[in-house]
Amino acid sequence: MINLKLNHRTTYNYRKPVALGPHRMMLRPRERHDLKLLAYNMVVSPDAFVTWAQDVFGNTVATASFPTMSTRLVIDSYAEIQLEAAPWPVFDIAPSAINYPFRYSDADWTDLGALATQQYADPTGRLRDWARGFVSGSQTDTLSLLKDLSTGVSSWIKYQSRDDEGTQSPIETLDRGWGSCRDFAVLLVEAARSLGFGARIVSGYLYNPDRDFVGSTGVGSTHAWAEIYLTGAGWITFDPTNRNVGSFNLIPVGVARNVRQVMPVTGSFNGMTDAFLGMSVEVLISQ
Numbered sequence: 001m002i003n004l005k006l007n008h009r010t011t012y013n014y015r016k017p018v019a020l021g022p023h024r025m026m027l028r029p030r031e032r033h034d035l036k037l038l039a040y041n042m043v044v045s046p047d048a049f050v051t052w053a054q055d056v057f058g059n060t061v062a063t064a065s066f067p068t069m070s071t072r073l074v075i076d077s078y079a080e081i082q083l084e085a086a087p088w089p090v091f092d093i094a095p096s097a098i099n100y101p102f103r104y105s106d107a108d109w110t111d112l113g114a115l116a117t118q119q120y121a122d123p124t125g126r127l128r129d130w131a132r133g134f135v136s137g138s139q140t141d142t143l144s145l146l147k148d149l150s151t152g153v154s155s156w157i158k159y160q161s162r163d164d165e166g167t168q169s170p171i172e173t174l175d176r177g178w179g180s181c182r183d184f185a186v187l188l189v190e191a192a193r194s195l196g197f198g199a200r201i202v203s204g205y206l207y208n209p210d211r212d213f214v215g216s217t218g219v220g221s222t223h224a225w226a227e228i229y230l231t232g233a234g235w236i237t238f239d240p241t242n243r244n245v246g247s248f249n250l251i252p253v254g255v256a257r258n259v260r261q262v263m264p265v266t267g268s269f270n271g272m273t274d275a276f277l278g279m280s281v282e283v284l285i286s287q
Contacts, residue, residue: 001084003038006205006220007284008077010265017069020046023267027077029204030252038080045074057200059254059262075265079106079253083207089246093143094232100135100142101196104231107136112198112229114257118190120169127170130156131191144194144234146238148205148226153188153240159214167259181214182259183225189226200231203262204239205251207285212259213242220285222264225250251285 008027031037031137044050048064055061064075096102104112122128134148160178170190173179179187185201191201206213206223225239237247269275 001052001082002205002286003074003080003082004251005286006077006079006081007282008205008222008264009282010075011280011282013071014071014269014271014275015277016201016272016275017071018269018275019069019272020066020073021066023048023066023073023075023265024043024059025064025075025077025265025266026059026203026254026262027064027075028253029081030059030254032252034083034085034247035251036082036084036197038082039078040080041078042174043076043078045072045076045241049155052087055256055261057255057257057261059256064267082090083251084246085250086245087248089145089248091230091233091236097142097231100140100145102142102231104157104198104229108198108229108231115177115200116193116196116198118193119258120171120186120190122171122190122194126174126196131194135195143236144238145195146197146230147245148242149191149195150188150226150238150245151243153184153191154243157184157187158247159184161240168235181241184228185224186259188238188240200227200235200255200257201202201259201262202227202250202252202255203259203264204253205283205285206242207249207251218283220283222281223250224259225264227255250274261287 012239028040029037044064048066050064052064158178167186168183170187172189173183189199195250202225227235227237229235256262
């Protein structure tokens with residue numbers, strides 16, 4: 001068990017005052033059995049009218065509306081959390097799902113719905129064939145298959161930090177041979193879906209006290225990974241960027257079908273075409 005303090009600051013700068021449109025913010029850590037949210041606060045400057053809601057995935061979403069123009073927007077998210085995730089978790093997979101291929105129950109299949117359906121075009125079956133290359137024989141240990149698939153992402157793809165918006169499609173990532181953590185996560189999720197698994201994207205933070213994980217140059221950073229559903233065990237965490245299984249050192253904020261649905265901050269402004277000067281993100285995590 002470990003208690004952590006987290007500060008996520010997002011800053012937008014503009015050349016001249018602009019009218020800020022509504023901004024959607026997904027920054028509040030997502031509670032679960034091994035993560036307890038002890039305290040949370042968000043401060044927005046300039047002053048804004050903030051409303052809170054839960055989206056279709058149960059993520060907490062804040063929407064800020066701004067009555068005045070400004071040359072600067074700062075969003076500060078403060079959280080205190082308690083992490084209890086085990087570094088070497090054991091998963092209680094149901095006997096029916098221990099070996100692949102297996103069949104979800106009718107109820108699970110219905111509820112997984114779009115989470116078990118590929119979201120990116122794969123007209124030639126390249127992604128499907130790549131994923132099937134990790135299946136060994138007619139009866140494969142399911143967890144071993146998923147571990148190999150997750151490890152295979154970082155074996156095939158070179159990590160490269162990317163500050164620009166957007167995410168590569170799985171085929172683009174395979175073609176280019178490089179990608180960011182969100183590209184790794186999308187590739188793993190889509191590959192798992194091509195094999196018939198229910199899978200979802202997770203966005204949050206990587207706690208990196210020893211500075212030995214890929215995707216973070218400091219103690220903490222924003223991060224993206226994947227969760228894959230197995231009967232009995234439920235949602236199992238896979239971090240393909242760091243070849244890790246389980247949620248140790250990971251702080252989830254949002255889960256979704258598509259990576260675009262878990263962006264930390266999205267919004268718009270009205271102003272001159274050259275008004276935008278830039279954006280910066282700072283994440284500080286400490287005990």
